[in-house]
Amino acid sequence: MPELRQNFITRDWVIIATERAKRPDQFGHNSKPEIDVPDFEATCPFCPGNEAMAAHERFSYRENGIWQLRVVPNKFPALAETGESLRKIKGIFTSMNGIGIHDVVIEHQRHNATLTDISQEELLRIFKAYVERYKQIKEDPRIESILIFRNHGKSAGTSLIHPHSQIVALPVVPHQIRDRMDTAMRYFDTHGECIFCKTMQEELASGARILLETPHFVSFIPYAALSPFHIWIFPKRHESSFDNISQEELVDLGINLQTVLKKLKKGLQNPDYNITIRPIPTHDRNSEYYHWYLAIVPRLTVAAGFELGSGMYISPAIPEESAKYLREITV
Amino acid sequence: MPELRQNFITRDWVIIATERAKRPDQFGHNSKPEIDVPDFEATCPFCPGNEAMAAHERFSYRENGIWQLRVVPNKFPALAETGESLRKIKGIFTSMNGIGIHDVVIEHQRHNATLTDISQEELLRIFKAYVERYKQIKEDPRIESILIFRNHGKSAGTSLIHPHSQIVALPVVPHQIRDRMDTAMRYFDTHGECIFCKTMQEELASGARILLETPHFVSFIPYAALSPFHIWIFPKRHESSFDNISQEELVDLGINLQTVLKKLKKGLQNPDYNITIRPIPTHDRNSEYYHWYLAIVPRLTVAAGFELGSGMYISPAIPEESAKYLREITV
Numbered sequence: 001m002p003e004l005r006q007n008f009i010t011r012d013w014v015i016i017a018t019e020r021a022k023r024p025d026q027f028g029h030n031s032k033p034e035i036d037v038p039d040f041e042a043t044c045p046f047c048p049g050n051e052a053m054a055a056h057e058r059f060s061y062r063e064n065g066i067w068q069l070r071v072v073p074n075k076f077p078a079l080a081e082t083g084e085s086l087r088k089i090k091g092i093f094t095s096m097n098g099i100g101i102h103d104v105v106i107e108h109q110r111h112n113a114t115l116t117d118i119s120q121e122e123l124l125r126i127f128k129a130y131v132e133r134y135k136q137i138k139e140d141p142r143i144e145s146i147l148i149f150r151n152h153g154k155s156a157g158t159s160l161i162h163p164h165s166q167i168v169a170l171p172v173v174p175h176q177i178r179d180r181m182d183t184a185m186r187y188f189d190t191h192g193e194c195i196f197c198k199t200m201q202e203e204l205a206s207g208a209r210i211l212l213e214t215p216h217f218v219s220f221i222p223y224a225a226l227s228p229f230h231i232w233i234f235p236k237r238h239e240s241s242f243d244n245i246s247q248e249e250l251v252d253l254g255i256n257l258q259t260v261l262k263k264l265k266k267g268l269q270n271p272d273y274n275i276t277i278r279p280i281p282t283h284d285r286n287s288e289y290y291h292w293y294l295a296i297v298p299r300l301t302v303a304a305g306f307e308l309g310s311g312m313y314i315s316p317a318i319p320e321e322s323a324k325y326l327r328e329i330t331v
Numbered sequence: 332m333p334e335l336r337q338n339f340i341t342r343d344w345v346i347i348a349t350e351r352a353k354r355p356d357q358f359g360h361n362s363k364p365e366i367d368v369p370d371f372e373a374t375c376p377f378c379p380g381n382e383a384m385a386a387h388e389r390f391s392y393r394e395n396g397i398w399q400l401r402v403v404p405n406k407f408p409a410l411a412e413t414g415e416s417l418r419k420i421k422g423i424f425t426s427m428n429g430i431g432i433h434d435v436v437i438e439h440q441r442h443n444a445t446l447t448d449i450s451q452e453e454l455l456r457i458f459k460a461y462v463e464r465y466k467q468i469k470e471d472p473r474i475e476s477i478l479i480f481r482n483h484g485k486s487a488g489t490s491l492i493h494p495h496s497q498i499v500a501l502p503v504v505p506h507q508i509r510d511r512m513d514t515a516m517r518y519f520d521t522h523g524e525c526i527f528c529k530t531m532q533e534e535l536a537s538g539a540r541i542l543l544e545t546p547h548f549v550s551f552i553p554y555a556a557l558s559p560f561h562i563w564i565f566p567k568r569h570e571s572s573f574d575n576i577s578q579e580e581l582v583d584l585g586i587n588l589q590t591v592l593k594k595l596k597k598g599l600q601n602p603d604y605n606i607t608i609r610p611i612p613t614h615d616r617n618s619e620y621y622h623w624y625l626a627i628v629p630r631l632t633v634a635a636g637f638e639l640g641s642g643m644y645i646s647p648a649i650p651e652e653s654a655k656y657l658r659e660i661t662v
Contacts, residue, residue, distance in 0.1 A: 001411050002429025004503060011506040015429055017409045078348045078637075078645045080332050092533045093554050098333025098346060149636025157635025168637055172335060175342040176642025179510060202423045223424050276640030297639050304488025305480025306409075306499055308628050309607030311507025314409045 005224035009195055011183060014224045015314045022316050024325035027228050027300045028269035037112035037161055045075070046106045046162035058103065058133070061125055069125050070106040071133055077102035078168065085142035085171040101137055101169035105129050106162065113163045115152075116262045123254040126165065130277070131250070133167055134243040138282040143169045145177065145281040148242075153272025155299045165275075173281045181280070181290055188289035196291030200234045209323040211260055216252040219260050221319045221326075228317030229268065229326070231260060231296040240287040242279035257294065262331035264298060272299040336555035340526055342514060345555045346645045353647050355656035358559050358631045359600035368443035368492055376406070377437045377493035389434065389464070392456055400456050401437045402464055408433035409499065416473035416502040432468055432500035436460050437493065444494045446483075447593045454585040457496065461608070462581070464498055465574040469613040474500045476508065476612040479573075484603025486630045496606075504612045512611070512621055519620035527622030531565045540654040542591055547583040550591050552650045552657075559648030560599065560657070562591060562627040571618040573610035588625065593662035595629060603630040 003016045045053035048067070055075050060067040073081070079100030087096045107126050108118060115123065130148050137146055150165040151157040187195040203209055203220045211219040211231065219233040233256060235249065245253070257275075264271060279292040300317075307313050334347045376384035379398075386406050391398040404412070410431030418427045438457050439449060446454065461479050468477055481496040482488040518526040534540055534551045542550040542562065550564040564587060566580065576584070588606075595602060610623040631648075638644050 001414060002409060004427045004429050004501075006425040006503075008423040008425065013501075013503050013505060015409050018429070019411075020407050020409065076351050078333060078346050078351065080350075083332060092339040092530055094337040094339065096335045098335050098349070145641075147637060147640045149640045151635045155633065157633045166636065170335075170344075170641075170643070172337075172344050174344060174641040174643040199423055274636040274639050276636050278640055295640070302486065302488045303634075304482045305497070305605040305607050306478060308605050309478045309480045309609060309626070310476075310501075310505040312501070312505040 007222060007224035007226075008199055009183065010180060012224065012226060013312050014226050015312070016318055017314050017316050018318070020314075020316045021318055021321075022228075024317070024322050025267070027298075027317065028267065028271060039110050039112050041111045041162070044111055044160070044162050046104075046160065046164060047111050048109050054104070054106070059129075061129070066109070068109060068122075069129055071129055072104050072106065074102040074104050074166065079170070096171060099142060099171050101140075101143070101167070103133060103167040105133070105165040105167065107165060108163050111162050115150075115163070115258060116265050120251070120254055120258070123258055124251055127245075127250045127254060130165070130167070131243050131245060134279075137167070137169045138243065140169070142171050143282055144173050145170045146279065148277040150275040152274070153270075153299065156272040156274045158272075177278070177281065181284070181287075184289045184291075194238055194289055194291050196234060196293065197238050200236070208320045211263070211323055211326050212256055214252050214256045216249045217256040219256055221323045223319060225315060225317070225319045225322075226313040227297065227315055228300045229264065229271075229298045229322050231264075231298075233257060233260070233294040233296070235292065238288075238291060240280040240290040240292055241282075241285045242277055242292045253294070257296075259331060260296065260326070263326045263329045264296070266331055267326055267329045268298065268300070273297060274299070338553060338555040338557075339530055340514065341511060343555065343557060344643050345557050346643070347649055348645050348647050349649070351645075351647045352649055352652075353559075355648070355653050356598070358629075358648065359598065359602060370441045370443050372442045372493070375442055375491070375493050377435075377491065377495060378442050379440050385435070385437070390460075392460070397440070399440060399453075400460055402460055403435050403437065405433040405435050405497065410501070427502060430473060430502050432471075432474070432498070434464060434498040436464070436496040436498065438496060439494050442493050446481075446494070446589060447596050451582070451585055451589070454589055455582055458576075458581045458585060461496070461498070462574050462576060465610075468498070468500045469574065471500070473502050474613055475504045476501045477610065479608040481606040483605070484601075484630065487603040487605045489603075508609075508612065512615070512618075515620045515622075525569055525620055525622050527565060527624065528569050531567070539651045542594070542654055542657050543587055545583050545587045547580045548587040550587055552654045554650060556646060556648070556650045556653075557644040558628065558646055559631045560595065560602075560629045560653050562595075562629075564588060564591070564625040564627070566623065569619075569622060571611035571621040571623055572613075572616050573608055573623045584625070588627075590662060591627065591657070594657045594660045595627070597662055598657055598660045599629065599631070604628060605630070 002018045055073040058071040060070040083097045083099040146169045184195045209221045274297045280290045333349045386404040389402040391401040414428045414430040477500045515526045540552045605628045611621045
């Protein structure tokens with residue numbers, strides 16, 4: 001008998017399609033073998049020596065004068081940096097100036113570096129850049145929300161191989177985020193606790209879907225994961241703003257994330273995936289009911305008409321089986 | 332300057348990325364050339380003669396004893412037909428029996444038939460089957476919502492080429508649908524009119540995004556289309572339940588839909604797409620504030636980290652340009 005599950009935080013239902021379920025090790029079969037990527041590519045705009053091909057540098061981390069990580073504006077930005085945050089409402093047509101910020105974090109000198117083969121210090125550098133840039137951007141009063149994300153592999157939307165992440169700062173709060181805040185707020189008002197903290201406690205108490213618990217973070221496959229091997233990493237300390245993370249927590253996040261990514265790579269043959277960091281909107285800092293977190297979404301299935309028509313998902317993976325499989329993979 | 336737009340009905344924001352915008356005719360460049368598909372395939376479970384390979388027949392339309400269209404249960408259903416609609420709530424973990432219905436509508440005898448090359452009579456037969464099956468299914472009190480959808484092409488999730496659609500009947504209402512009903516209800520309570528009717532009136536008054544107006548339907552690219560060439564087809568008569576469509580309206584819907592699909596095929600080189608029909612939940616019939624509609628979503632871009640992390644979209648297409656381009660294509 002298939003099972004429907006509802007995510008407690010997002011209210012989304014998922015069909016766990018037991019009749020179509022695959023064994024956990026079968027999900028890697030569509031992954032392409034890792035291609036041999038050189039450590040330098042002369043035509044790559046992010047490779048050392050080609051700095052002039054990218055837009056001007058916002059800042060960089062350097063060793064002996066050589067950059068190790070650079071933050072630059074996206075050369076083809078989705079949003080323009082200058083201009084007023086101005087809504088125009090004409091009847092049903094609401095628009096606003098497409099102002100905002102669209103950055104690229106060039107994570108490493110090496111063209112073929114990946115999040116699973118770099119050192120913990122190098123990974124920490126990436127997260128430090130996120131925090132530094134986040135703090136700078138949120139001082140801009142026009143900005144309402146900041147999204148940090150990373151696309152790994154072609155089916156996850158990557159066009160450039162050189163390791164990079166992106167930061168998009170928006171002059172609006174996405175409807176989906178407001179909707180989830182609304183649920184979290186109502187839960188807090190009734191129960192007097194954070195719905196994310198509560199979920200983490202219950203997931204830890206069950207243990208069935210936990211991947212890794214480190215001193216400051218818990219990674220798990222949600223009870224109602226919308227797609228196979230969808231992973232959430234929650235900070236244990238209640239905190240709504242990502243940039244209030246401590247240095248010690250940043251180090252721990254890197255360890256937790258890299259371990260999970262190594263397990264995914266080994267267990268599912270280097271799948272494509274997206275990573276997103278989901279904080280509270282910038283003007284709603286220090287909320288007692290919202291909790292920032294990081295999500296990893298491996299791209300193992302294709303959303304089709306059912307998903308587009310309902311916002312619901314059919315998943316051929318059983319979260320407890322997927323979690324057990326990843327827990328047992330040694331890296 | 333890029334522009335942000337908010338969809339009046341869904342509340343979703345989209346970034347119309349003018350800096351990355353493509354000309355309308357450039358979106359077809361990723362489409363694969365149409366492969367030469369035979370009109371019969373001996374191994375196809377939906378081809379005539381192979382009826383035993385599919386599950387038992389629910390019903391069929393026949394001419395001279397030969398089936399022209401068949402409705403069968405999906406052989407690998409996402410949901411089980413027998414069982415109770417029973418929720419289990421243990422703390423934060425809400426689940427229910429995965430009961431429901433998962434049908435396949437085998438649309439045509441011919442293996443290589445497409446929605447753009449069949450006759451209007453054949454298209455009408457497909458829609459008649461949707462309505463007939465919809466009416467049957469909604470008599471089941473366990474069912475809360477019924478989704479009808481069609482996947483065209485591999486990137487849209489098709490695994491079998493033989494022309495078919497799917498019907499999934501759920502024992503729950505998807506969160507996304509309830510969220511939209513909530514918006515529509517509040518709009519009705521304030522303004523005394525249906526938000527869908529209002530949108531259609533304003534789109535017709537503007538004309539800039541209209542693709543085709545027929546006696547009973549209006550097809551248009553929404554003002555805040557989330558992805559390039561996303562199309563909505565609204566019935567002009569206010570109606571929340573799809574199955575209350577008249578015979579005359581069904582014929583007209585077929586004409587409107589097929590014309591639009593032919594334009595898409597010619598203008599964008601046979602793109603992959605999904606079609607979904609979005610009615611009100613079955614137990615909320617005859618609503619004055621909700622309005623059923625049909626959506627066509629061509630798969631021209633890939634949702635990446637930004638979209639997964641925010642529920643917002645970045646679209647490189649300008650809706651007015653896309654609509655003008657399709658309007659001018661003769662079919």
